[in-house]
Amino acid sequence: MKERIIPFLEYRYIAYGLSLTLFVVFLTVGIVTKGLVLGVDFVGGQKIIAKFGKGVNELQIRTALSAYNPTVQQIGEADSHEFIISTKLQEDTSATTDEKIRESLTAKYPKAKFQDIDALLISVRDAIEVNKLNAVLTGVDAEVRKIGDPAKNEFIIYKKETADKKKSRYSSDKAEGLIRGSFEKADILNSLSFMIVFDNPLDENALTGLVKKYGAAVMKSDSVARPGYIIYKIAMDESDQIKSALEKKFGSISILSTENVGPAVGSYLSKSALKLIIVAILLMTIYLAYRFEFRYSVGAMAAVLHDVILSVAFCGFTGVEINIPVVAALLTIFGYSVNDTIVIFDRIRESTQIETKISFVDIVNKSITITMSRTILTSFLTILTVFALFLLGGEGLNDFAMVLLFGMFVGVYSTVYIASPVVISWEKLMMKIKS
Amino acid sequence: MTRGMVYKLIFILLLIAFSIILVLPTVGERTMRIAMNSDATVEQVNAVKEKFPATTYTLIQKGNVITVTGSGRNLNDAVMNDVRTFPGIMNAVMLKHWAEDLVLAKKINLGLDLQGGMHLVLQADFNKIESKSVDKKKLSEKEKTELTHQALELIRNRIDKFGVAEPSIRPRGSDAIELQLPGVKDPRAVKKAIGTTGQVEYRLVDEEYSNKARVWIQQNFHEKKLPEDTDRLDKLLADITAGIKLPRNLEALWDWERPRDTQKLIPVYPIVLQRQVAIAGTDISKAWIGNDEYGGLAVHFTTTAEGATKFADVTAKKNWGKRLAIVIDDKVRSAPKLNVQITSGQAMISGSFTYEEVNTLTRIIKEGALPVDLRIIEERTVGPSLGQDSIESGIKAVLLGLAAVMIFMILYYKVAGLIADIGLMLNTIFQVAILSWLGFTLTLPGIAGIILTVGMAVDANVLIYERMKEELRSGKSVRMAVSLGFDRAFWAIFDSNLTTLISAFVLAQFGTGPIKGFAVTLTIGLIASMFVALYITRFTYEMISLNKKIRRLSI
Numbered sequence: 001m002k003e004r005i006i007p008f009l010e011y012r013y014i015a016y017g018l019s020l021t022l023f024v025v026f027l028t029v030g031i032v033t034k035g036l037v038l039g040v041d042f043v044g045g046q047k048i049i050a051k052f053g054k055g056v057n058e059l060q061i062r063t064a065l066s067a068y069n070p071t072v073q074q075i076g077e078a079d080s081h082e083f084i085i086s087t088k089l090q091e092d093t094s095a096t097t098d099e100k101i102r103e104s105l106t107a108k109y110p111k112a113k114f115q116d117i118d119a120l121l122i123s124v125r126d127a128i129e130v131n132k133l134n135a136v137l138t139g140v141d142a143e144v145r146k147i148g149d150p151a152k153n154e155f156i157i158y159k160k161e162t163a164d165k166k167k168s169r170y171s172s173d174k175a176e177g178l179i180r181g182s183f184e185k186a187d188i189l190n191s192l193s194f195m196i197v198f199d200n201p202l203d204e205n206a207l208t209g210l211v212k213k214y215g216a217a218v219m220k221s222d223s224v225a226r227p228g229y230i231i232y233k234i235a236m237d238e239s240d241q242i243k244s245a246l247e248k249k250f251g252s253i254s255i256l257s258t259e260n261v262g263p264a265v266g267s268y269l270s271k272s273a274l275k276l277i278i279v280a281i282l283l284m285t286i287y288l289a290y291r292f293e294f295r296y297s298v299g300a301m302a303a304v305l306h307d308v309i310l311s312v313a314f315c316g317f318t319g320v321e322i323n324i325p326v327v328a329a330l331l332t333i334f335g336y337s338v339n340d341t342i343v344i345f346d347r348i349r350e351s352t353q354i355e356t357k358i359s360f361v362d363i364v365n366k367s368i369t370i371t372m373s374r375t376i377l378t379s380f381l382t383i384l385t386v387f388a389l390f391l392l393g394g395e396g397l398n399d400f401a402m403v404l405l406f407g408m409f410v411g412v413y414s415t416v417y418i419a420s421p422v423v424i425s426w427e428k429l430m431m432k433i434k435s
Numbered sequence: 436m437t438r439g440m441v442y443k444l445i446f447i448l449l450l451i452a453f454s455i456i457l458v459l460p461t462v463g464e465r466t467m468r469i470a471m472n473s474d475a476t477v478e479q480v481n482a483v484k485e486k487f488p489a490t491t492y493t494l495i496q497k498g499n500v501i502t503v504t505g506s507g508r509n510l511n512d513a514v515m516n517d518v519r520t521f522p523g524i525m526n527a528v529m530l531k532h533w534a535e536d537l538v539l540a541k542k543i544n545l546g547l548d549l550q551g552g553m554h555l556v557l558q559a560d561f562n563k564i565e566s567k568s569v570d571k572k573k574l575s576e577k578e579k580t581e582l583t584h585q586a587l588e589l590i591r592n593r594i595d596k597f598g599v600a601e602p603s604i605r606p607r608g609s610d611a612i613e614l615q616l617p618g619v620k621d622p623r624a625v626k627k628a629i630g631t632t633g634q635v636e637y638r639l640v641d642e643e644y645s646n647k648a649r650v651w652i653q654q655n656f657h658e659k660k661l662p663e664d665t666d667r668l669d670k671l672l673a674d675i676t677a678g679i680k681l682p683r684n685l686e687a688l689w690d691w692e693r694p695r696d697t698q699k700l701i702p703v704y705p706i707v708l709q710r711q712v713a714i715a716g717t718d719i720s721k722a723w724i725g726n727d728e729y730g731g732l733a734v735h736f737t738t739t740a741e742g743a744t745k746f747a748d749v750t751a752k753k754n755w756g757k758r759l760a761i762v763i764d765d766k767v768r769s770a771p772k773l774n775v776q777i778t779s780g781q782a783m784i785s786g787s788f789t790y791e792e793v794n795t796l797t798r799i800i801k802e803g804a805l806p807v808d809l810r811i812i813e814e815r816t817v818g819p820s821l822g823q824d825s826i827e828s829g830i831k832a833v834l835l836g837l838a839a840v841m842i843f844m845i846l847y848y849k850v851a852g853l854i855a856d857i858g859l860m861l862n863t864i865f866q867v868a869i870l871s872w873l874g875f876t877l878t879l880p881g882i883a884g885i886i887l888t889v890g891m892a893v894d895a896n897v898l899i900y901e902r903m904k905e906e907l908r909s910g911k912s913v914r915m916a917v918s919l920g921f922d923r924a925f926w927a928i929f930d931s932n933l934t935t936l937i938s939a940f941v942l943a944q945f946g947t948g949p950i951k952g953f954a955v956t957l958t959i960g961l962i963a964s965m966f967v968a969l970y971i972t973r974f975t976y977e978m979i980s981l982n983k984k985i986r987r988l989s990i
Contacts, residue, residue, distance in 0.1 A: 139676055169710070174765075254818070262812035279944075280937065284934060284937055328954075335934060335937065370905070384890065386886070389887075393832045
């Protein structure tokens with residue numbers, strides 16, 4: 001039975017040209033727009049997925065958070081009002097913010113004495129005696145003071161000055177626990193706050209202005225009373241700050257997930273990603289050289305690198321951020337592309353053993369032709385499943401599926417037009433070098 | 436049918452039955468018991484009821500306990516974690532599935548991205564310790580590892596109060612600690628607790644008031660177990676303090692123990708200590724595990740020069756017979772008796788300790804001596820509702836992918852396609868069975884791995900079928916074509932799957948949990964698919980070609 005053989009190899013220069021053009025196009029478009037964007041996983045920063053009320057749009061969120069210069073993107077269906085908000089790393093943490101505030105206060109008011117404490121601000125819905133609070137807090141060395149409007153039952157609780165500082169049993173945690181346990185009608189207005197108590201008269205406006213400058217929210221202050229005090233709250237970290245900023249602007253929102261990645265993690269991840277790709281290439285080359293011949297390794301690796309490089313360029317082209325799932329997709333493309341190629345190589349090897357009369361180029365052409373139905377079929381089926389993932393997999397897998405889809409399309413093409421032709425070209429090159 | 440084939444058939448059938456049982460705790464009918472607080476309002480109860488509509492769940496309420504039954508798809512750990520955050524809930528637990536008792540089957544572990552929870556990486560900062568040391572030299576990797584390990588104990592201590600059911604706290608490399616806290620309710624409080632510096636101190640026990648406190652508890656506290664949440668425990672301590680009229684120079688705390696084989700600390704009894712700190716954690720310079728004079732395990736330690744004076748004071752004769760409590764973050768963890776004055780600055784704590792107890796104690800003492808600064812460098816928190824959505828969309832995607840491939844195979848390969856489809860379903864069952872049996876964690880990328888294997892698994896069938904078609908076309912008999920199809924496709928299947936396995940293996944080394952989940956499901960899926968195609972499908976075709984009359988294959 002005579003079969004039709006398609007002379008794939010004749011088109012190889014067209015294929016090389018096509019790949020190059022595609023790469024150049026992706027690269028130019030990528031550079032012109034944003035360039036390759038490394039995601040939060042690699043450069044550090046925060047990523048928050050939040051659900052908002054009706055009528056909120058990307059622009060509003062971006063304006064509300066302008067201080068953080070965030071990227072905002074709506075996800076899911078339009079009526080779900082879900083957005084991804086991500087910001088790249090900024091250095092400050094709550095501890096350093098607090099230190100900075102104290103430093104600048106001391107610099108500005110060298111004569112004032114500042115006492116630093118973590119304080120608790122509570123409001124009780126029943127009339128309550130200070131004595132009663134004192135009785136409950138007796139074990140924790142807490143100072144209780146009634147503040148604000150006499151009609152309201154608001155108190156601040158902070159560390160009592162004890163002779164020996166080390167012996168103080170105070171912590172806002174303990175005090176909070178005791179109050180919650182003893183008074184059902186007490187609301188802890190803001191835990192996690194810091195307070196500065198000072199004993200000289202100070203300019204209240206200048207003071208609050210200074211604190212606000214560092215992004216801390218002033219909860220209460222009184223500079224007339226002696227000692228005067230200012231209570232401010234620093235969000236734990238940027239994601240908390242963003243959360244409170246959003247809550248202030250849009251009312252109740254629900255945070256679906258947060259990610260917060262430090263700079264050390266990012267560089268650790270990018271290093272290990274790079275290392276792994278190199279290890280994968282080495283392992284694969286060795287295996288192929290062992291199972292087949294070295295020239296096949298060259299062909300397969302050329303096809304694989306072709307696919308991975310084009311996929312990375314594709315990310316730049318479409319503006320997909322390189323995050324951990326995308327790296328996983330790239331490594332999967334890596335494995336899958338070789339998978340495809342090997343089936344053809346396997347056939348070429350088999351044919352070279354059986355058919356000795358026809359030329360190598362013809363054997364390759366024939367092998368590609370015979371395995372063509374399989375190449376198209378399985379690639380089609382795998383692409384089908386990845387497409388299902390792309391459609392239904394949800395936000396977490398969207399980028400992963402998209403990059404994988406592209407890589408698989410390119411993979412089919414490179415299996416046919418890159419892998420085997422490179423084997424032939426390599427062969428010719430070696431011949432030339434030898435002669 | 437030969438005897439060998441009968442055995443094969445029995446083996447395959449048993450394997451399938453076993454796998455189905457293994458999958459049951461994951462997808463079969465599950466029951467969850469929700470305990471409401473005794474003072475839960477009607478609205479709170481209704482909110483819980485609304486979460487479980489009668490169309491998908493059965494719901495029975497008896498007093499404060501609501502029992503919900505539903506399929507594993509709709510009733511999983513993500514749902515449980517979500518319910519736990521509802522107001523008015525005391526607790527929610529999944530009841531064991533019958534298969535879990537019968538064959539040690541397990542429900543599949545869900546990753547934090549699916550069940551909701553918090554993932555933290557803490558980085559140890561050794562700068563302070565290095566600058567404190569006499570010769571200011573850099574710590575070796577081994578010393579760093581040891582310091583990081585001792586900080587684990589401290590972290591466990593702090594995480595404990597958040598009531599996380601199965602916390603995983605383990606070292607990563609020499610200078611980092613990785614925490615997985617599924618279903619944690621208040622991520623902010625966790626971060627705050629971890630951020631505070633730990634304190635280890637040694638304080639004398641007041642036996643008289645300790646006894647009074649214990650008597651008070653027996654008379655006034657009538658629940659079976661001490662409460663677990665911090666607020667109630669603190670309240671109870673305040674009650675004790677008032678109840679036994681504790682003088683101001685004394686303080687009541689809880690003595691905490693860790694039951695065997697758990698990571699959880701539980702309060703055991705109240706103990707009264709002097710407020711004055713006898714010895715600070717930093718007064719100790721070194722601690723190590725050794726033996727006492729009878730050969731039992733003991734903790735040895737040496738004190739600093741300053742510590743030696745304090746130690747001689749505390750261990751003076753007037754205190755003999757008293758106990759010295761080791762307190763870490765306001766939890767009493769051990770209270771050995773003093774019976775000899777120690778002036779040399781070297782001492783040991785002996786008792787009938789197990790190795791684990793000694794080890795823990797040594798770490799606590801070391802941690803007190805050299806507190807390591809820990810910083811949060813990575814945080815990922817997923818709310819339980821997002822987790823439920825991810826599971827739902829993941830299942831949908833798997834089903835759609837599976838259905839699309841199966842329909843195509845039947846259209847293209849007819850009966851052979853049907854056989855491949857059965858193999859495909861078996862493959863997915865095997866994959867989930869192995870995942871849950873070996874206790875791997877299923878993550879969202881892991882679900883992607885399952886979907887991808889559906890596409891890749893069918894590849895083996897396509898290779899075999901295309902080869903069979905080829906052999907049939909060249910005029911071979913059905914039997915020959917079947918046999919040659921499998922034989923000749925074998926190496927192509929083997930090689931191509933192996934390269935994918937190599938890249939999956941490399942991917943599994945990529946440190947982060949979710950991606951590891953992807954690599955693991957992909958690996959298991961590929962191995963299962965090779966087994967299904969080369970063993971089970973082949974067996975099916977051998978059975979078919981037993982019938983000598985077959986002239987045509989439907990392929």
